[in-house]
Amino acid sequence: MNDRNRLRRRFLQFLASSPALYYNPYTLSQTLTDPYAPETVSRAGDAINVFDFHETAKRSLMPGHYTYMALGTDDGGTLSANREGFKRFQLRMRRLIDVSNIDTSIELFGKKYPIPIILAPCGSNKAFHPDGELAVARAAKTKNVEQILSTVTSTGVEQVNEARGRPVWYQLYPSREWTVTEALVKRAEASGCPVVALTVDLPASNREVLDRHRRATNSDCQMCHSPQANVIPQKPMYQNIELSGGRSPDGSFMDWDFVDRLRDATSMKLLLKGIVTAEDAALAVDHGVEGIIVSNHGGRAEDSGRSTIECLPEIAQSVNQRIPIIIDSGFRRGTDIFKALALGADAIAIGRPYLWGLGSFGQEGVEAVLDILKKELEIVMKQARTTHIAAIDQRFIT
Ligand SMILES: Cc1cc2nc3c(=O)[nH]c(=O)nc-3n(C[C@H](O)[C@H](O)[C@H](O)COP(=O)(O)O)c2cc1C
Known part of the structure; x- marks a missing residue:
């Protein structure tokens, strides 16, 4: 050969x-192909996890609106930290406990909910679907979860309450001029809102990523927005409120005296949204605040690089079960929810995931996101042999 x-x-x-x-x-x-890669879906029921809605919304939304939703501050360090943070905690799974029946319900401020999930306040929902906040309210009604309505909602609180079938919780961005803040609070209160969440994590907003995107796409946004530079005065909650001369929304002046003043000015339960340290959590309790939302605005406030799940242990210790703790920023999986409950949260809130659902399929998409998270929570509860939410505690996490 x-x-x-x-x-x-x-x-x-x-x-x-x-x-x-x-x-x-x-x-x-x-x-x-990467079996973990999210896919676009043509029906809400086809989504396997919430990331499929992200992929779907990314393709259907206008680029400017998608970027407004997706962006984080500066280099996106806090945005990615919010996801990475969950990896720093592992679950300690128990065995041989009967988990044939699982109860995911919770009680918060005297009301019972089927799942420990709240829809966080996100402005301008009509940027993601023509039905905007009304679609979210209808989904909140069907699934019996709480919706926190943003001050910069694209639909007035009264209409949203009607769609929800009962008053929603209201999120407050204050103005330096007390009369403006007071008018917003009185309107929410008059419409029946039982809770007001004061957002305290935006003394200054950084629009760098959005501005970069605008420049790159040469988009002047006038397809949706009228030519005036400031869209805030056109928002429904500011109807009949004069916003010129330093009266526009501004969080930089706020201090604990402001919290006291707000506390005294309303009979709504007061939550502080954006607490990330034990010190501020303790002060919140001292100032008669009725609940805390541990949040870094989904990585849109400061680029601290610190995830909320990593902030939670010190806050839970400081609050010591005196008031409810809600946490948001980066929650995408049932295991994320389980970890937060184990570390001392009473409920969690989601922002982008329900906006992905809304942007993909409107009300149906929001409902599907809630269904997926409920299903995932049930699975991990079964795997850890926890039959009800109160059974999930520190022993399940390391
Ligand atoms: C598009 C968008 C708009 C938001 N608007 C508001 C707002 O008006 N008021 C507020 O307190 N938080 C706002 N947030 C922050 C959310 O309430 C919440 O803290 C955050 O989205 C949670 O993180 P996640 O998106 O990773 O779930 C907004 C977030 C997004 C993504």
């Missing part, structure tokens, strides 16, 4: 023993 034939024979022997000969298009496609 000459060299050429010997080589040919070796090559054929190699092929005969190679898995490539048993070519199977199914296994090949499995190895070529």
Whole structure:
């Protein structure tokens, strides 16, 4: 056999023993695609996890609106930290406890909810679906969860309450001028809102990412927005409120005296949204605040690089069960929710996930996101052998 034939024979022997000969298009496609990669879906019910709604919304939303939703501050350090933070905690799973029946319900401020999930306040929902906050309210009604309505909602609180079937919770951005703040609070109170959440984490907002995007896409936003530079005065909650001359929303002046003043000015329960340290949590309790939302605005406030799940242990210790703790920023999985409950939260809130659902399929998408998170929470509760929410405590986390 000459060299050429010997080589040919070796090559054929190699092929005969190679898995490539048993070519199977199914296994090949499995190895070529990432099985964890999110996919776009054409029906809400086809989504496997909430990331599928992200992928779907990304493709259907206007680029400017998508970026407004997706952005984080500066380099997005806090945005990614919010997800990475969950990896710093692991679950300690128990065995051999009957988990045939699981109860995911909680009680908060005297009301019972089927799941420990709240819809966080997000402004301008009409940027994601024409039905905007009304679609979210209808989903909140069907699933019986709480919706916190943003001050910069694209629909007035009265209409949203009607769609929800009962008054929602109201989120407050204050103005330096007390009369403006007071008018917002009185309107929410008059509409029946039982809770007001004062957002305390935005003394200054950083629009760098959004501005970069605007420049890159050369988008002047006038397809949706009227040419005036400031869209805030056009928002429904500011109807009939004069916002010129330093009266526009501004969080930079706020201090604990302001919290006291607000506490005295309303009969609504007062929550502080944006607490990230034990010191401020303790002060909140001292100032008669009725609940805390541990939040960094979903990575949109400061680029501290610190996730909320990592802030939670010190806050839970400081609050010591005196008032409810709600936490948001980065929650995407049932295991994330489980970890927060184990570390001392009473409920969690989601922002972007329900906006992804809204942007993909309106009300149905928001409902599907809540269903997926409930299902995932049930699974991990079964795996950890916890039959009800109160059973989830520090022993399940390390
Ligand atoms: C598009 C968008 C708009 C938001 N608008 C508000 C707002 O008006 N008021 C507020 O307190 N928080 C606002 N937030 C922050 C959310 O309430 C919440 O803290 C955050 O989205 C939670 O993080 P997640 O998006 O990772 O779930 C907004 C967040 C997003 C994504």
